[in-house]
Amino acid sequence: MSDHIVESISSVYKRISHAAMRAGRDPLEVKLVAVTKMVPPEAIREAVDAGVRLLGESRVQEAKEKIAVLSGVLPDTVSWHMIGNLQSNKAKLAVQLFDMIQSVDSVDLAKRIDRYASEAGKIQRLLVQVKLAGGESRSGISPEGLIALLEEVGNLHNLVVEGLMTIPPFLETPEDVRPYFRRLREIRDGAEEKGFKLPELSMGMSGDFEVAVEEGATMVRVGSAIFGRRLYQ
Ligand SMILES: *Cc1c(COP(=O)(O)O)cnc(C)c1O
Numbered sequence: 001m002s003d004h005i006v007e008s009i010s011s012v013y014k015r016i017s018h019a020a021m022r023a024g025r026d027p028l029e030v031k032l033v034a035v036t037k038m039v040p041p042e043a044i045r046e047a048v049d050a051g052v053r054l055l056g057e058s059r060v061q062e063a064k065e066k067i068a069v070l071s072g073v074l075p076d077t078v079s080w081h082m083i084g085n086l087q088s089n090k091a092k093l094a095v096q097l098f099d100m101i102q103s104v105d106s107v108d109l110a111k112r113i114d115r116y117a118s119e120a121g122k123i124q125r126l127l128v129q130v131k132l133a134g135g136e137s138r139s140g141i142s143p144e145g146l147i148a149l150l151e152e153v154g155n156l157h158n159l160v161v162e163g164l165m166t167i168p169p170f171l172e173t174p175e176d177v178r179p180y181f182r183r184l185r186e187i188r189d190g191a192e193e194k195g196f197k198l199p200e201l202s203m204g205m206s207g208d209f210e211v212a213v214e215e216g217a218t219m220v221r222v223g224s225a226i227f228g229r230r231l232y233q
Pocket of ligand 1: 035037058083084167204205206207221222223224225
């Protein structure tokens, strides 16, 4: 096993704990999703050996290949999370592959997922992705549209929405991202006041997860701080 991955994971866990304690939170409230896009199966296995149980992938096809290679190798307690933009023609495969889909941002997509979950005899766990900034290119539902979406999704019986996810705009300084994390928490609190139960807040990546934890993240999605820089071809 490469010491590098084990040490990085232990350092990330420590930083999560410290951030939680600074905010007066129980560190056990925060789950680490190791983001494994572009990461080869062998390194994923090392991360799981080091204790990681949640794995995040952003492309369905890539996830499919890795899950096939790793089937029977990883313990059953490992769960795969879809964290990338999900095209509707990949929804069926996503339902087959992922324990949780974090990137649902439209009623149409939710309905499709519901239909495939029904066919698969599965209750699909979801997060709703909220767009707080970033122009047209970013996915996510607008904060104004969230309640209507939650109401419609509440009528679909093969889905359970467990919380909200966001990808804030890229900013150099983690402190500058704080208002976006706080905003997602406030939006969640507002929705809970209207009767929706949304315990999970998926926010924070390698550059800013400590700030996200201070602002209430229950899932942080960390890739490069564990596996090193991704080499894009
Ligand atoms: C790639 C990715 C991450 C992890 O990014 P790092 O900066 O490598 O930690 C988190 N969330 C999403 C949605 C991603 O696509």
